[in-house]
Amino acid sequence: MIQLYYSPGTACLAPHFLLEELGLAYELILVDTAKQQHQEAAYLQLNPKGKIPFMIDGDLHLSESAAICLYLIEKYTDTQQATHFNPAPGTAERAQLYQWMLYLSNTLQAELLSYFYPERLSEDAAGAAQVKAHAEQRVASMLSYIDTQLSKTAGNYLLGHELSCADLFLFMLCRWTRGMTKPAREYPHLKPYLQSMFERRSIQDSLAQEGISAPYY
Missing domain, CATH: 3.40.30.10 (Glutaredoxin)
Known part of the structure; x- marks a missing residue:
């Protein structure tokens, strides 16, 4: 197991x-x-x-x-x-999945870590506060980019009409923004997207198993 x-x-x-x-x-x-x-x-x-x-x-x-x-x-x-979770290697859908997973993990997640752990990038409290503020600004631009991309998809998900693991990864990262000045839920296309994702049984069960309470995202 x-x-x-x-x-x-x-x-x-x-x-x-x-x-x-x-x-x-x-x-x-x-x-x-x-x-x-x-x-x-x-x-x-x-x-x-x-x-x-x-x-x-x-x-x-x-x-x-x-x-x-x-x-x-x-x-x-x-x-x-041809399951939607695992597009065939060499297809455009597979390339898009890789692109989103790498962007989310290498770019958005990395910036979120700077936001949550600014002391790792500065030797004093004032510097850490500045790192945190700048990280939040960069996260905002990334969320705006994702919001725009969602407006252009053929369906309700990052890859179009079908859910992928990139959507699950994005929901996790958007949840981390819930305490920011402008969290992901306040963007026009991310707002309904996150609500729809939250309604999935897989997400609700996982949050419950981990003992996570509201606000969920």
Whole structure:
């Protein structure tokens, strides 16, 4: 059985959503980051990076939220049936999926980490405050870009008419903006998109399992 090591509300959410969406059997294992359990020897022996999430599937040990999502769709969906979760390699849909997953993980998520952990980029409180403010401005421009792209899609999702793991990843990151001056839910196209995503059983069940309460996004 798949094991997903998680800390509530962190980057574990996207693979957690996906496990639910695919209907896979899995075990959630809590790693209490508030108690620094991710830095304890037992966890570091499994995952030397000391990060969340971490997944075990048989002999495979895998970290990085986006990598876990891509692995799950490749292993547990059938490309021969052209499932919307796993577009066939070499297709335009597959290229778009890669583009969105890389943009979300390498650009938006990275900037959100600067927003939440500005002290990592500055030696004093005043500098950290400036890093945080500038990160929020850059996140706003990224959300505006995503909002515009949603207005241009043929359907209700990033890839058009069908849900993909990129949508689950985006919902996770948009949730992280809920405390910002202009959170994702206040953009005209992101607002109905996030409400529609939140209504999915996979997302509601995952949030409940992790003990996450409102505001959800």
